[in-house]
Amino acid sequence: MASLEEYRRKASFDVRRMLTEIEPQENREIKKKVWHFLASNPLFHEDYTMNGDSKKAKDRTAQQLKVFLSSSGLFANIDDLTYATRTKYLLLVNEGLEIYNANLSIKLALGVMMFSNALNCLGTERHQQFYKDIWAGKILSCFAITELEHGSDTKELKTSAEYDHSTREFVINTPGIGAAKCWVGNLGQQCTHALLMAQLVVNGTCHGLHGFVVPIRDPETLRPYLGITVGDIGEKSGLHGIDNGFIMFKNYRIPRENILNRLADVNENGEYQTFTDPLRMLGASLEILSAGRVGIVNESSNCLLRSIVIAVRYAAQRRQFRDSNGIEKPIIEYQTHQYRLMPYLAATYAIRNFAMEFSKQYVHCVGLSRDDSADMTGVYQSVGGIHAVLCCSKSLITWTTQRAIQEAREACGGHGYHKSAGLGDLRNNHDPRVTFEGDNTVLLQQTSNWLLKLFNETSDRDFSEYPLCLVKFLTNVESILPKKFVGRRKEDVCNVTFVTECFEWLLCWLLKSTNEKMTALLVKHNDRFVARNQCQVFKAKELSLVFAEYIIISHFKAKIDACQDPSISSVLRKLCSLYGLWCLHSHLPLLYQGGYCNTPALADCLSDGVLLLCEAIKPDAVALVDAIAPPDFILNSAIGCYNGKVYENLMNAFRKIENGHFPLEYPDFWKSKL
Amino acid sequence: MASLEEYRRKASFDVRRMLTEIEPQENREIKKKVWHFLASNPLFHEDYTMNGDSKKAKDRTAQQLKVFLSSSGLFANIDDLTYATRTKYLLLVNEGLEIYNANLSIKLALGVMMFSNALNCLGTERHQQFYKDIWAGKILSCFAITELEHGSDTKELKTSAEYDHSTREFVINTPGIGAAKCWVGNLGQQCTHALLMAQLVVNGTCHGLHGFVVPIRDPETLRPYLGITVGDIGEKSGLHGIDNGFIMFKNYRIPRENILNRLADVNENGEYQTFTDPLRMLGASLEILSAGRVGIVNESSNCLLRSIVIAVRYAAQRRQFRDSNGIEKPIIEYQTHQYRLMPYLAATYAIRNFAMEFSKQYVHCVGLSRDDSADMTGVYQSVGGIHAVLCCSKSLITWTTQRAIQEAREACGGHGYHKSAGLGDLRNNHDPRVTFEGDNTVLLQQTSNWLLKLFNETSDRDFSEYPLCLVKFLTNVESILPKKFVGRRKEDVCNVTFVTECFEWLLCWLLKSTNEKMTALLVKHNDRFVARNQCQVFKAKELSLVFAEYIIISHFKAKIDACQDPSISSVLRKLCSLYGLWCLHSHLPLLYQGGYCNTPALADCLSDGVLLLCEAIKPDAVALVDAIAPPDFILNSAIGCYNGKVYENLMNAFRKIENGHFPLEYPDFWKSKL
Ligand SMILES: Cc1cc2nc3c(=O)[nH]c(=O)nc-3n(C[C@H](O)[C@H](O)[C@H](O)COP(=O)(O)OP(=O)(O)OC[C@H]3O[C@@H](n4cnc5c(N)ncnc54)[C@H](O)[C@@H]3O)c2cc1C
């Protein structure tokens, strides 16, 4: 505590002001409600002395879900909210929950939120009863898409739903074990209904994937119905509280009404019909595909936050080795340690700001697509752009977080490996986010394809709308590309203007050179598949990742430019510069390859700049994590508490004292503002 | 299987010949004995359907240890072997065990092997009984060094052992909870004796850390003795089978004879005595400090091997997305996927070769230090060098492996997250290796200090002895530094000669520029502590890591140069080049900073070279992993089997069929050679 307080006193800004600047009061209010409920009921107290028995964990999560839905009071007025307000609200509840209990938040998201969202955008009035039952906790759902042999390539899914007009039913079949649905969360033991994606066959013709609501278990007894083989897939590398399951169908029949028929249907006469309003379809697909990814961006940025709060607080207290004056140094004073943590602290601020801002824009855009009076061409452009931005940012953010958690674990030394530190579970539970809701490597290709298309479009484009405004630099490619690095000292690069310019140059160069390589490969092979594949590494893949960094930085820059308080904006500016330079440093090979510089100056300046900013942020680091940290109960880390009692907490954890959790206490600066 | 067999047919070399080339027959024989024993007794069958209940895991590991010691027959003649032969033999047994069961191997290493090694090098005849009892399984030990407040900085350990001449005993005390020993493996529930490091106090004078054998529990009942507070530290992020414990002493008395007195003692008159033969002391400290690290280098390279075998086999079978001809491609055909896996495959060959070669040299050097007739100055130089090489290679290898496991997990998509894939446990169990036996970041400083010292030594040095022969390039600094990159096409860099030259230039430049920075900082601050700290990032830290890569490559090059079979050496050469270029590509910022090139050519060539080699190795990848993979039972991964039944295995794992393990079968090419 002593040394935490010392660092707090050194801060160059007021934590309260930072808090209000970076997160709207109403967001905090919602999360605070979630946290109070979790702290008030022992059923929700996560106990770090518990071992990893997954049977118990699944039971517990199931029980928690029931109580959370029925007793938290958080969903009482959910039906009165407009679509946009509801979506925003649910994202925040999810965020507040996820930071404390990833299992429960995923169970709730899959079982309730995403299902109701899917009914909303793919279903019709017909499915209202499901909607009501799900929020009433009477039924629980899952999303059954992935099969044993196919994940990313959903087109190849083999589960079929063939329409039988004689009984007005769909007959569902699994042709071979390769087509068994698997990995489906909630399916293993508990869900009553599946939202199933299957190939719709009508009169012998396959019409591609469609969504069906498929009853799985009797809601009273939870016994599976006849005609299906369903079970839990067993032990995983994390998320032990989720019952991921597999299922195989054999002539399993469901009523005609169970197809989600907002976009296509089988009518009374047994004929296949589509409702061809492409823009609406696009809107619907945005909601259905993107909602989960927007959730992940938020969740992942919270995991990043947790890891960095823990590591920075620990680093400010842990002392190891004496200096020449015999003073034992807090490890945060070591250059290597600053370099390991400060860039991730900067990334946390940048990414969190992006997640909040982007969620807002996403909700806005979805709202527009549901508004009949809105201008649909604008929405059309936005939808494509939002999808592209989401694909690359989901990838970049989940990868950054996964690395940050590992770095935090290592930075906390041996104690970071104790369960009570919270970092092991965080890593294991976060890990699948790089894979599900779209494998990162596969998603990145969608962004680069979109960027290359924009780059090659000669027609006039309107860059005033979000998210297209982010690619405005495309209008200046010709003037940007000839630029060269002219700086000479680290001070020349330690600012947001340089960072932005350098990123824009890099993006233009990557677009140009990826495009050239692609064109040459097309000429050579006359095969788009081959050409795309062979221009990924060091080209299209980097393009997408650099673009994601650029948009995160652009959002952060906008935030800083709008900030009125100079003591706050000056710190934020340092964070933005550090995040930018740290990214650019990792792209030095590309910057030299593109000829942005042909002397050692750029590498010198970026290296020195990164170190300078790490050192400059260090005195503010503790206050910076204070401003984003949840209360100790929620952070739930023996070595990361606000109160700083690292060794007492660890000893309690070793001796299994105090039931393995911390009191829900808000620091003073929180209390006064909440 | 189909596609595994196809790739096997495409291989450019004979797997049998590769096998004999890269690992001596007798090594395989020893590991095969271990594996046969493990497979023959159900107690040792690791079941991937088991959940992570750590209580059960600890019990099970304890039981396994008992049976392994008493019934495997592997230790029957252990006392008849010479020190060198025994050490080598035990390293191999450990390796064979570790690849299948990390918990058991660690428990055995801490509880028996390292203890007996410590008795050997720090103890005297007096301690023979302990030595006999430990191998007879009558007692079990632990290594108690780390305290709650101090890990890396062992000088600051506070536990004290004060000599009481009236009773001829040491009185052990823990002054405050910060001095509680913790994290000590085997201490939590099971060990009977601790090898304790404590500050020796005689007549009020502290003589620094010394080793003591301290009885902890009654060997019959396992009940702890009075005067100590000992317990299990509880849940960790992995290694659930190890009972890590904490302990606090209050006036706890042990006999005078329990001090390990080969180097220092308290004599009959109650006086402190040292036996000042500095060279012998050095040898002893090499054995005691380094044995564990040599073990880690071997274990970690096996973990790397496991992850890459699994990921490559899976990539050759998993098909996702159809090409323009409608053929579904194995994911190993994707450029991104090759770039994710082939460098780690190359790293596996390079690192494994280093681990084997270095172990041999280490054992040889320790043997010399025990041989009274040997020339001690040579040994002296070797000991320092071996320590320096081990510090940086332990760090590099454990980090490389930790990243490789994560990459493999992600490369196997969702299925990679299933427990039966084996990657989650591998990651969680490997993780602490970056921290224990010396935290990587701290160890790297020891290597850079040694290198800088060599660099600044003006006296004549003898570079003929191992490991000094590895730094022979230091005699040519003047002629190396002015060199520039002159290549123009990727073919110019895809060879071991370029790789070696480029590394030597980089090392010289890093030495020079780190040294300059250090000197400038010393002038400025007149404080070695400050100066050292501030020249770590992008300088001393990189110097050590690059040096580790260089020595790994040098050993690999020597291996290749000695290889007689052109079909084998040609593949090995590609692997060596790829590993080298991949490392160098990550150092491009330094290469440009140092002015090794001032055009885009170097970045171009290295990028293209890496991709070229990834593609060139791909057709051999399956055969390359076959040549290093253990049998399916030992590999123990549903998605990495030699027989290639990925989907059947997964389905069995989902349905918990087959008791969660695979038969011990050797592929044909193994059988014929074993
Ligand atoms: C914890 C967890 C929960 C899940 N929950 C659900 C759920 O509730 N419902 C559900 O339906 N599914 C669920 N899934 C499955 C998840 O959606 C899939 O894992 C994901 O879509 C990726 O597909 P895949 O695993 O088949 O990987 P694959 O598509 O087989 O990819 C494997 C590897 O190949 C690479 N690759 C593939 N194609 C290409 C290409 N064209 N170019 C380059 N590289 C390529 C990928 O990068 C990846 O590394 C879950 C998975 C996990 C791990």
Ligand SMILES: Cc1cc2nc3c(=O)[nH]c(=O)nc-3n(C[C@H](O)[C@H](O)[C@H](O)COP(=O)(O)OP(=O)(O)OC[C@H]3O[C@@H](n4cnc5c(N)ncnc54)[C@H](O)[C@@H]3O)c2cc1C
């Ligand atoms: C699974 C496991 C098993 C273990 N088993 C045993 C055992 O059997 N017996 C035993 O005695 N101990 C054991 N340990 C403890 C282990 O030896 C220590 O964790 C290790 O020595 C590192 O010390 P520390 O944890 O105190 O880290 P610290 O020394 O506190 O380091 C914390 C962080 O600070 C950084 N740091 C520290 N000093 C510097 C510096 N000068 N410059 C830059 N950075 C610095 C480090 O890089 C690290 O990231 C075990 C630990 C684990 C996790």
